Amino acid sequence: MNKIIVIVGPTAVGKTDLSIALAKKLNTEIISADSVQIYEGLDIGSAKPSSDEMQGVRHHMISCVKATAPYSVSDFESSASKWIDRLHAEGKIPVIVGGTGLYVNSLLYEMNFGQSCADEAFRIKMEQLAERDGKEAVHALLKAVDPVAAERIHANNLKRVIRALEINHVTGNPTSDFASEPEKTQKYEVILIGLTRPREVLYERINRRVEMMVDAGLIDEVKKLKNSGLDDSFQSMQGIGYKEVLNYIDGISTYEQMKDAVKQASRNYAKRQMTWFKRYAEIRWIDLEISTTESALESILSLI
Known part of the structure; x- marks a missing residue:
């Protein structure tokens, strides 16, 4: 069975750097599992890796959807599966990295996205x-x-x-026969890695990242999106950072209130992500405050 490596963890934990280092070691490519990074133009607020940060490693499922378009989990599963199949055909082990639990689930489990009674x-x-x-x-x-x-x-x-x-x-009718748990995928052998840090360290990293995003031009990025016709009614603009900055631009909050709101929303999201990923019985955790990049890579490579 073909293998995939799935790297998950809360926002700002360090997924990008480790996944790029791993992809370089394996001479492979990365498939992003992030529900905001998929959108064009949502770069700073989604912590989308720059070309320099990618270090020559090809990334897929980034900036691949118009910011005006809706995008579902089934859309992600369909596109990501095609990239996985293509990389397997090239003899590579795909590295899937991201923090969107629903996207990750779509690759780990048989989701069976039906079309009947669909909206x-x-x-x-x-x-x-x-x-x-x-x-x-x-x-x-x-x-x-x-x-x-x-x-x-x-x-x-x-x-x-x-x-x-x-x-x-x-x-308009109640559903039935939805009691069974989703089955694990039979398409891939999954190597599932969870990255973590002590909560206080992670929260400080989140706070610093928000400050860096604002300094890097997050407000101008949101203004540009708003001027193109986007507002918080669009799915893309529901991402953390975008809705809060829109409120600031619209005069609903002050500059400091906006930054505090983004930090708080990000910390809350990180907590929910950890709760989500801790449910995976097969996950192998790596504490990046204890492990160096090299030791983390050795741990992952030993599982292949």
Whole structure:
């Protein structure tokens, strides 16, 4: 079975640097699993790696979607799978790196994205809600409209929670037969690596990153997007950093309030990411405050 290496972890933990070093060691390419980096023009706020930072390593699923376009988990799974197949055909082990749990799940599990009773816009809205406010917020919606299904489907089984909501939304009827857990993918042998740091260290890295983003021109980036016709009604502009800066531009918040809001939202997101990734029983954790880049690479390479 062909292998894939999946590197996950909270925002600002150091996924980009380690994944690039790993890709260079393996002479392979990187597939991004980030729901904001996919968009054109959303560069600074998404911490999109620059050409220099990529160090000659090819990256896929970055800047591949217009900022005006909706984009679902099934869209990601379809495109990412094609890149995985192409790299396997070239004899390479793809390195998938990112912090968007739904994107990662689509590659780790058999998601079976059906078209019956489908409403892509609604599904994207629910995925977006889960990404920003956590899976419990989506499960609460299901409990409100279909408490029987909510009892059967655990909040962690987000794909089925969203599917149940989607069917209820389209048909007006409660769903059924959504109790089973998603099956692990049979397409790949997955080497799953989780990166972590002590919470206080991670939060300080997040705070510094936000300051660096603002200094690097985040406000001008958002102004440019706004002038092109984008506002917070677009999926792309729901990313952390963009909505908060829009509020600042619109006079809803002060400069300091904006920065504090981005930092707080980022820290909250990091906490939710860690909760999400800790559910993966097969994950192997590397603490980047303890491990050097070289020792981390050795640990990963020993698993191949």
